[in-house]
Amino acid sequence: MAESKTNAMRLLDKSQIPYETLNYDHEDGQIHGTAVAEKIGRPQESVFKTLVAHQSGQISQICVFVIPVAEELDLKKAAKAAGAKKIEMLPVKDLLKWTGYIRGGCSPVGMKKLYPTFIDASAEGLKIIAVSAGRIGTQMELNPQQLAEQVKAVFFPLTKEA
Template sequence: MQITKTNAMRILDVNKIPYEVLFYDNEDGKIHGTAVAEKIGRVPEAVFKTLVSHSGSNLYVFVIPVGEELDLKKAARAAGEKRIEMLPVKDLQKWTGYVRGGCSPVGMKKLYPTFIDSSAEPLDKIAVSAGKIGLQMELAPVRLADTIAAKFMELARHDSNGDNPL
């Protein structure tokens, strides 16, 4: 299958970061994280979603397992803010260049302060959006963190119901 490289993939290529592209069918409209994990044959704990938040005019990126929910208090602490809120979906493309369901932590319009849930750090590989709905890229979490200057922090709320479609 011919792959049209996304910004995220091109950045990994330039930085010589090895990754594997994983495709999934999105025609059924099911693009939420746990559905994507199932479609690519990975456990939800190894597939991560990218969430964008803000505090005033400051934007922050959080990468957490798809079956978890972002704990806004932990996220605010990680970002050094008193309080943060999720960026409205209608503003996502304006600030990141990505749409909901295809938002990658790599290749945004600007390199925002980024935090990856600490559950990723011991894993050999995690999957994140490749920057387009229907594409994921699987790579070593430490290499991902190095590429986007991310820090590993505890971010997920561990009492979630298991599937937050954000």
């Protein structure tokens, strides 16, 4: 049986951007990034999570940040990337309303609107990265440059220094 395509997959198909889907078991409740990387058999550096934030005091000013799963978003760098004074994480309860996605299944592709999107600079040197395909249990691997083109993203250093 063919798996049903997510909105993110349909948009990539429409743009003729090649990707490969990777499915993983999430029945154990393990949907955090490092567990996902392990389940799909990919190095943590090539598996990215999608974080949604907003400009401080302006919840409608949404920004999307795509960073390696084992890293933490540096809010000061995120604000600089977005040209904002201050960035705050979008409350999880608001994620579906603003993006159309739920926590653990949030893809940078196919949100309700095309929000300003920033991909961590570490992705720029990689041939392939994995991001959520738009549902829990499915990742899609694609070229980071093509992902950036699809979502009009900018590469920018976004993670906290070790």
